[in-house]
Amino acid sequence: MNVTMRRCALPVLTMLALTGGAAVAGPTVSAWDGDARGAVRLIGGGATADAPSTVAGVEIRLGDGWKTYWRYPGDSGVPPRFDFSRSVNVKSATVRYPAPHRFADGGGTSIGYKGGVIFPVAVARDDATQAATLAVEVDYAVCERLCVPKTGTATLVLPAESAAAPTAPATGAMSPATNGSSLGGLAGAVARLPRPARVGDAGDFSVRAVHREGEWPTPRLVVDVAAPAGTEVDLFAEGPTAAWALPVPNPAGSGPDGTHRFTFEVDGAPAGVDPRGATLTLTAVAGDRAIAVPVTLDP
Template identity: 55%
Template sequence: MNGPTLRRLACAFVILPALAVIAPAADGPPSASPWDGDARAAVRLVGGTPPPSAAFLIAGVEIRLGPAWKTYWRYPGDSGVPPRFDFAGSVNVKAARLRWPAPMRFADGGGTAIGYAGRVMFPVEVERIDPEKPATLSLALDYAICERLCVPVTARARLDLPAGDSEAAAVAAARARVPERTALGDGGPLAIRTVTVAEAGPKPRLVVTVAAPPGVVPDLFAEGPTDDWALPVPEPAGEGPDGTRRFMFVLDGVPPRAESRGATLRLTLVAGDRAIETTARID
């Protein structure tokens, strides 16, 4: 078993008393479900406004975190577990496509975690079975919250759609935080320019060159082609003569019997309020 996988399995989880469920307010707004949680973390569904002529409805899964608490991205880094969103109990919903807003990195014990703090909204595009009828979005969420120790949490929420739009601006802001897909080598002001193998061997060392607007410090995250890859979090490795920045990481954490050569990695570059995502094949 590889090092990053062992580190992830070593993340300390403590089972604490179940989180209290906050009862729905009698006069709660129709644009959001009641919060499910407590002062450490709570979850709700909110309604949004779809783009003009969209064939889907917009909603959001909002997680509210207390001071010093954090939760994880789809790839949690050296420790932690990703949240699991389940919309199987929904009514008149053909598909619920969840989008991941750009994350941040955290020092986490002896490693680096990737996730969110404060408040985070996950936009959801809801496609109905019958577009002429309303839908009910039902969420079952299993996630982890961490301060000094990590706590597994389960949350439930339901919201009738279309919903009110009092939270639409927050959902729209979250949609703007979802990384845009771009091509490797794009020449824009925020771009992943090159991915090169600096050292070959069983565990190649990769160097990723990125561009970011002046005065903005970018961050980079790397994911493997499948969920069982446990790649290290790329580390800053200086600036190039043309003002670009470099990140470096070793292709450690490759699953047994998997080959790094020929694999396609997903790279996410975050810079301020913008983020992009691209793929790169390792040759």
């Protein structure tokens, strides 16, 4: 069985059916595994009317004041790791990451979530006419003043897709809560998945421009993000693999036409890797919207 953790791909379009008019089966949930600081459970969202896979969710509940991390945790922290190898009749499980937030963390900046988070999962089965058992083990960290490593497990039976009785999807808050989130929270998490975009796209929210300042080996990227007035805007940068450790972009005032400007040094490539020609992923967040934009570094 394949387990993948993706930044920006077709599963977003499949999952977005949860927030539109497509029908889905009613939600089921597993028991929580954890304590007051952090706990894990599975949510079964069911199959969409036009999707080849089931949309499920891994939910992490967090205690007041505790946080957990995005796939790239920033200057400190540990990203979550998902193991679905004990699942039955599951061909692949693709984990997606809702837009995160930045947190001041001692002398640096971390990237992640507070209050709780649901990671949508696109589940493809070996046999769609049969029930599947989705089993996950999650290694993650929860942090307040100190960080605590945790492992949570959950198991959930997903009915055969052809047997699922469709119901109208619920709509949920953008920040999933703890005990009552279920399908509404899963729909909210899907809505916060970054959508694929390109530099210079039209519209009220886009990465308008990216340019390089300075010369190699340590140039700086300048990124201008357009967003509606009054919207809180943020930007995160990732390398082509998890081995990269780019700095968290810093807000740098206003760019042309009232855009929000961010800058960061192109530093943190793995040892022996020439960053010239590499494609980075910029995740821009504006309120409850997010986009993922590929940017190739020129030589």
